[in-house]
Amino acid sequence: MSRFRTLSVRALKSALVSSVCLASSAFAQDLRGTPAPVFLSGEDAHWGYSQTVSPQRWGELPGNAVCAAGLDQSPIALVTATATPQNHQDAPSFHYGTSRVRMTNNGHTVQFTYDVGSTLQVGGNTYHLAQFHFHTPSEHTKDGVEYPLEVHLVHTDAHGTPALVVGVLIQEGFVHPGLFTAFRHLPRHAGEHSQPAGALINASSLLPFNKAFYKYAGSLTTPPCTEGLQWYVMKNPIELSDSQIAAFQRLPYLNPNNRPLQPLNGRVVTTRHGH
Numbered sequence: 001m002s003r004f005r006t007l008s009v010r011a012l013k014s015a016l017v018s019s020v021c022l023a024s025s026a027f028a029q030d031l032r033g034t035p036a037p038v039f040l041s042g043e044d045a046h047w048g049y050s051q052t053v054s055p056q057r058w059g060e061l062p063g064n065a066v067c068a069a070g071l072d073q074s075p076i077a078l079v080t081a082t083a084t085p086q087n088h089q090d091a092p093s094f095h096y097g098t099s100r101v102r103m104t105n106n107g108h109t110v111q112f113t114y115d116v117g118s119t120l121q122v123g124g125n126t127y128h129l130a131q132f133h134f135h136t137p138s139e140h141t142k143d144g145v146e147y148p149l150e151v152h153l154v155h156t157d158a159h160g161t162p163a164l165v166v167g168v169l170i171q172e173g174f175v176h177p178g179l180f181t182a183f184r185h186l187p188r189h190a191g192e193h194s195q196p197a198g199a200l201i202n203a204s205s206l207l208p209f210n211k212a213f214y215k216y217a218g219s220l221t222t223p224p225c226t227e228g229l230q231w232y233v234m235k236n237p238i239e240l241s242d243s244q245i246a247a248f249q250r251l252p253y254l255n256p257n258n259r260p261l262q263p264l265n266g267r268v269v270t271t272r273h274g275h
């Protein structure tokens, strides 16, 4: 039985208001610091990662048809040998500042809402870092390898619409100092918030030193699976300790929270070597 049936619709809406799962207006509202509206086709639908709400059935839910019918869906299997090397003139430049740590368990992931003012610039456009969140195991694979975690840094355009996501694969290794406090205070249950007093994070610490990446056109990996997103997935993973990875994987109902790989459907994945 789905745990979502034990939640009232109101509680679920409350839990979801600032999730990447949702459409653009939620981001706009959230960025302005005002309450997000109750809305959205996919929201009333009780989607998840198992049983009757599994990713294979998201497309049957009202408003989520693109999850099944879309041709540019994410995540995908990234394969170095078949990616097109490109001397991208449009390599992103990151201008991330420090943010308070503000976490929400929205029932699908733990989302860190980022303070306004951090940007990514690429191709003459500026995108705003709105939030980041985690998936376990990773959604993208690299050369056939699945990682224990993946973080998605979600950026909005000038209209507040999610437009560009940076994905970073996470492998087991050293403790990640930037997430030390946060991962000791992860909100455990849907609808819970956690804001450890004085805790700060700089999202730059979530990027590998080597900025080589894969780039492709994709979608939200959660309902309503909206397409038209630019994806940059870093080639090199970052590290979290085994206990940090376990802290996320032990959260009830969030393991797993990865959408299966989607067909490429002729899309071209480009790649740029690091610098």
Ligand SMILES: [Zn+2]
Pocket (backbone or CB within 6 Å): 020, 133, 134, 135, 152, 221
């Ligand atoms: Zn995600």
